[in-house]
Amino acid sequence: SYGCMIRDGLKNVWLPAATEFAKTIDGLAIKDAHLPMLAHTHGQPATPTTVGKEFKVYAYRLKSSIENIESIKIKAKFNGATGNYSAIGVPFPNINWEEANKDFVENYLGLTFNPFTTQIESHDYTCHILDGIRHFNNILMDLDVDMWLYISMEYFKQIPVKGEVGSSTMPHKVNPIRFENSEANADFSNNICVALSNKLPKSRMQRDLSDSSTQRNLGLAFGYSLQAISETTGGLAKCVVNEAKLAEDLNEKWEVLAEPIQTMLRKYGIADAYDQLKALTRGKNISKEAILEFAQGLDVLSEEDRQTLVNMTPASYIGRAADIAEKPLF
Template sequence: MQTLLDNCFDFAQTDTALGPLDGRYRSHVAALTNYLSEPALNRSRLLVEVEWLIFLAENRVLKGVAPFSEEEKRYLRSLIENFGEAEVAELKQIEAETKHDVKAVEYFLQERLRRAGDVLGETALPRYLAAVHIFCTSEDINNLAYGIGIKGAVEKVWLPRAKKLVDQLGALAAQAAEVPMLAHTHGQPATPVTLGKEMAVFAYRLNRQILRIENAEYLGKINGATGTWAAHKVAVPGANWPRLAKSFVEHLGLSWNPLTTQIESHDWQSELYSDLARANRIMHNLATDCWSYISMGYFHQNLAAQGSTGSSTMPHKVNPIRFENAEANLEISCALLETLAQTLVTSRLQRDLTDSSTQRNIGVAIGHSLLALYNLSGGLGGLDVANQVMADDLDRNWEVLGEAVQQVMRVEGLAGTPGMDNPYERLKELTRDSKVDETAMRKFVLSLGLSEEAQARLVALTPQTYIGYAPELATGKLLEN
């Protein structure tokens, strides 16, 4: 059979995607390519090179390089704005000759300086070829370019999608705030909650991680071959290079890292990826819980909203594919994010190149998380709350009131009511390994000799009303007080 496949059409000669993010699921993650793809990385590199050139000129750091005119600055910045398919192809061709990606960007920009007169007429830009990439090692450009790209991907793409999911959870929590539901601790019937309160738990957990990610620090450095500004100080001893570096990094919207080896240490990346992975795990918990609630009948899948065929052979089924897809993609994303977090913080001595290959997988790691967010959001949007199923389940489990009866007996005993001895053991005898219906539970309560007020309270209690502050927790009202 392998021989048959060997004689088939050769997909390797086409642009067919190898991975699912660039193939089957591209439409759901395409926005990340503006920040974390190879062309986007080169565009960010070009931005850093251009802004560094403008910055040096405006600060009169280099003798003979005066501040550029507004027209010249517009021309230089237009190189980033107009960086498209033609420029990507040209840069790829240059890199094929240089065998060095950052050097290719340097040569690309120098060529644009040579051509500046064709656009601007009289200009000094062609005389400044030597100023391009001056005082920079490749990592000076790379760390800043990655910082810009990662920040954009997280803030402009991942966070809005994550916040949408939290909003959906909040809306579902409010909708089902007072819908009682049998809880299951260790898979066994337990003290009732409301469905809304359980959704609010996930909204609260995710929102905490979102706040951490919103406050992430994106560090950058521009300090030369081993982090000392050695060549800078020798070539232009009168400049305050640390202060200039800080100003430039902050100009790019990043936080300055003053103390590095040749590379920016990537500690901030490790912190960010750990936070993203933790958010992923919470979403994974949401996916598995929603899957379980569907299997229990607590959620009904709206076939029209899901847009799902269901099973390929069993027409009665609607598979919870959105939640299963999210679960799988979150596991892949976590594996990659954890690898990034663990490996990027280590670089041998002043520099090794392992981070170069590792960082190229950042987009893949965040992409799988983004795809999971898409599926979780779609999955939640296709769920209807099965109130009656949950009500019927509660009616079958009156024994869950045993906890309430036991605690009331303890309180009564402490208050001096006689006959309240061994409440746990007595409820255990009534409820352990047996189903207790409404009649049996109320008969037991009436036999205890409770105070009139306590007895009335327990007789009125049902599994549907034994929900504590769950409605207030679901709507956030309890947290406001």
């Protein structure tokens, strides 16, 4: 019965919601595939990316997590009090009960037959599913935190909802509460998943009853995860990209072009290329004029390569980010 409930809970409820959410993220990736954004590694300005490319990373991670869960075989036992077909074999000794019960479990119930059990099915597949949901939740929380940070940096603006209270004391605020609510619900789901996954594989000898009380909390693990998905979806629906802020930040960080310049110099065998650009840019806010002056003075380069650097801007230095982001995953 638990196998059937888990199967139907996944197939009819959790997986459709998770898949629809991943598709939503992929749609955002395609929509903003070409919109440049300053990246941040270790919280510091880094090689630019696009808004869509960063959404695409999450869409792919979520899709992979869903596929892992879908690949798990949901198992069931039907082989007696200690798994040996003992009682049913006494009145009907000439029937191949292993084949008959496998046929019943797989062709009637639509589950995968587990031929080696004690009084209980060992719950290992349940733990794999719970671990999969927990992994999905962690990806979701990673997105929640990134959106929270991007909103604090004004890379996204939140659309005010009429009648909504943004803050208990500060009327001007629009707090990113949907992402915070999602974090809380995903964390609750994770804690239940961990508790269940830790307990269910362990049973004294041929069985004890502790798994029965534990299994009754499976719905909570699913439910809190679903609520987290709903909250993040709602939060994203209130967000719009602040293109002016993205452009402003990119235009203030010309030092990120130190990477392509030193790479171009390496092409010409300049051994201290990295050190030259390190001396010019490390820990500094370098102006557009300073970068252009340095690039224009690189006589070692061909005219074509020098013009490539001179014409480059932080907003244009996005590699293949746009091409990567605009390919649909679904």
